[in-house]
Amino acid sequence: MKSLYAFIGCLLLTGIAAAQEKDLTDSVRTVLLQEVTVAAQQRGQQQHLYRYFTANKAATTEDIMARIPELSLVRRGSYGMEPIIRSFNSNQVALLLDGMRIHGACTDKMDPTSIYIEPVNLNSMEVRTNGSSLLVGSSVGGSINMKLAEASCHDEGRFSGSASTGYHSASRAFFSSANFNYATSRFGLRATGTYRNSGAYRDGSGQRVPFSQYEKVNYTLHGKLKLNDGAYLRVDLLADDGWNIGYPALPMDVGYANARIGSVTFVQESGWRGWERAEAKLYANRVKHYMDDTKRPAVPMHMDMPGVSRTSGMYAEAVRSLGVGQKLQLRADASATMLKASMTMYQPGQPDMYMLTWPDNRQVQGGVAAQYQLRIDSATQVQVSGRVDVTDYALTSQGGKDQLAVFGYSGEQMGFVIPALSVQVSRKLFPSLKASFSLGMNGRAPSAGELFGFYLFNQFDGHDYIGNTKLRKEIGQQAELTLSWQQQKWKVQASGYISKVRHYIFGKINPGLSVMTPGARGVKTYENTAQALLAGGEGSVVYQPFSGTQLVSTLKYAHAQDNTGNPLPLIAPLRNISTLRQHFNALWLQAEMELAAAQRRVSVAANERSTGAFSLVHLRAGYQLQQGRVLWQLNAGVENILDAYYREHLDWGNIARPGRNVYMQVSVGF
Amino acid sequence: MNRYFSLITAAVITLLFIGCAKDNMEPNKDTNDALKIAEGYAIGAGVQVQLYAAAPLTTGYNFVSIALTDSVSGQSIEEAAITLMPMMDMGTMKHSAPVENPASKASNKRFNGALVFTMPSGSMGSWAVEVTVTVNGRQGKATLPVAITEPRQNKxxxxxxxxxxxxxxxxxxxxxxxxxxxxxxxxxxxxxxxxxxxxxxxxxxxxxxxxxxxxxxxxxxxxxxxxxxxxxxxxxxxxxxxxxxxxxxxxxxxxxxxxxxxxxxxxx
Missing domain, CATH: 2.60.40.10 (Immunoglobulins)
Incomplete structure (x- = not known):
């Protein structure tokens, strides 16, 4: 009830704040799923989907990601869902924020970098599948780069901004955000703030799901200074504080999670000595995360698990044309990350039990990459990308070294050299049909958790996990084919991929070890298994029978198995999202249907449970009202109208998703 | 703004200090001579006997070292046969305890051995360590009373x-x-x-x-x-x-x- 009042109060406030001019459409958004610069047609499809789904101003970053067919979300609670590409796990996907590396400070991956991006800060999202992702980093599964909205300059000095506020009934959640921009011809300033307060949500059976609440604030400050023609300097600062965050699928919640992210970027946008564009960034960030179980009932022994990560780094990239139809892009990046996480258990009358769950360690990474594009003729384009990446790990405290000596660590080097290469050929087969084929080889260094993790309890399979300092790198080989067909009213795209990951890192039961966590089923140690095979495909159809009417439907399927043919865990089932949107001048209405097949191919090794099929129906509407310089936008809808009781296969625990949810959001921009 | 500056400063400082490991603060286990426990004369051998240990003696295993000084010349003695014999006097009865006798050559002027006291001294009785020294064919015995306490943790x-x-x-x-x-x-x-x-x-x-x-x-x-x-x-x-x-x-x-x-x- 309190949040409802706050919601109404904010509505009033937004009304008062609405004073002046301009629309509030955020800057241009793009999604690059297969980076095909010349093949605008193919890229158009993904961009279309992204724009289509972001038209719902009430959508969160996670709502949008959940609708992009190449992405899936691993869910442990209503907050901090972990985006993955296809069926690769989060260690195999590079998740970047504006090109910056940020390492979560939580040993249980409750703080993916995507939580620091609110829709008000999000400029665009670049999702690159294996072949083209190597430009930004070594990964076997691809990369997701969330670009921050930036300050802008404008010839006539002006002040603009927007504010929005919304309410969700299922979780009695109240969201509010605002941004203000001040622009002159020389410099621009942008400030944003977001506040979210969500209660425990109600599932489809009418039950409140305990420990699904959260509260957070996010604020950013962006500055931009024009240096001379085409060159400018950007300073971006972001702070995010979350607290009282429940994780119903885990035995612990989060007391606080905070991030401080800062960067300075130099951009040269117009030609400079033959280079078309150059960008260099210096950045530093710090993440603190604190798991605690003080609010959980019947905890046999109270414990807390704080973690901290510090990363600083840089990258520089530049593009130049090498003559007609040829383009070269170069990139160099380097970063250093320091991690530490510990666990303290309290037993009254006894000394505290303390151990390092991530023994103090640092990771230094550096890489150089190049991408060459050649347009052979008007129908054919070739793109070759290469990268060499070096990663070095070290333990930085004697205590950490001592602790890992228990498992045989004796000061060995943990350095990884990862070469990567990808070739992509795109060809227009017919005027309306285009094909693109890519072959790539990439790799990744083991994560700090996989190398150094010390009795990290994984609620998903009920095992304590032990790192392995003798792990080798994973090597991925991938082939991908994309066909896109476009006519006046139809846009159809289908992609198929097959990926072989050698030395696939997987937790193997270690019968020689006994559990540390009370109630755990056993202990697993990360091992390089011979290989895993991941394959699947995505398709999307955009149909515009009349102007103002749009039908969008996406489909995805994935199959993944280890070297013995057993399924890998957390593989999303066959899934389809279909939406029909109708515009009536300032109003649009949208019906949306989500269908997911059952997933019965489950990993026995991970004690994975199968998930039933479900279908969901959502209705959404948007309305715009221009009053002089003020643009009002109203978004409202009902999600899960039929109040289905369901969980998705990538959801941890046997925790149902929210039931029927009525939401409303009002935005005003000037 | 301050928060950011401090954040960035902290990041830079942290980077600068990577690799500066803390000094090893572990006590040196080989120091059996930090504390003088007792001293006396081995009459007959003409030798002053000093008993050292790293810490006050407790029930359980104790590294000890013996220093011998010629009572006439005041010179340290480097070679001697030493026999240790802890003795618990309980009034009605006496008993000894396990020992490790030192080697006959001193190392750094100390003869290292060990005493394993089997109970604390107190109302039950009192401990003394009998040190029998043979130097250049002359033998003598020093009896050194010692106080034995119960350690914080049973050893x-x-x-x-x-x-x-x-x-x-x-x-x-x-x-x-x-x-x-x-x-x-x-x-x-x-x-x-x-x-x-x-x-x-x-x-x-x-x-x-x-x-x-x-x-x-x-x-x-x-x-x-x-x-x-x-x-x-x-x-x-x-x-x-x-x-x-x-x-x-x-x-x-x-x-x-x-x-x-x-x-x-x-x-x-």
């Missing part, structure tokens, strides 16, 4: 073998400064043959199983102690976190279990 246990009814004293020598990680485990085992004789034992097979009693878990990759000489059994014990640990011990003679109920507490 001495005994059991009676189920195989042959022999009584054994069991002293925990290492770890003295337990840490999370791999620790040296060293036990000294003596057979109690009457009140005055405690020969070092080498006949047992020892297995160690650490356990965290409050959580019910153990630790992996421990190495069972094996006899290395003078009744000392050496192995490794691993602690995966701080807190209260039990070192559960199992003793076998041949294939038969001599004892499986003894454990030491390690609390850190």
């Amino acid at each position: 001495l246990k005994s059991f009676v073998s189920k195989v042959d009814n022999k009584k054994y004293w069991l002293a925990l020598v290492q770890p003295t400064a337990p840490k999370v990680g791999v620790n040296d485990l060293e036990l000294a085992i003596y057979e109690a043959k009457g009140m005055m004789a405690f020969p070092a034992d080498s006949s047992l097979a020892v297995a160690v199983t650490p356990e965290m009693p409050t959580m019910g878990h153990g630790s992996p990759n421990n190495i069972d102690p094996v006899h290395t000489g003078k009744g000392h059994y050496k192995g490794k014990v691993n602690f995966t976190m701080t807190g209260l640990w039990y070192l559960n011990l199992n003793f076998k003679k041949g294939d038969a279990v001599a004892d499986n109920a003894t454990f030491f507490e390690v609390n850190f």
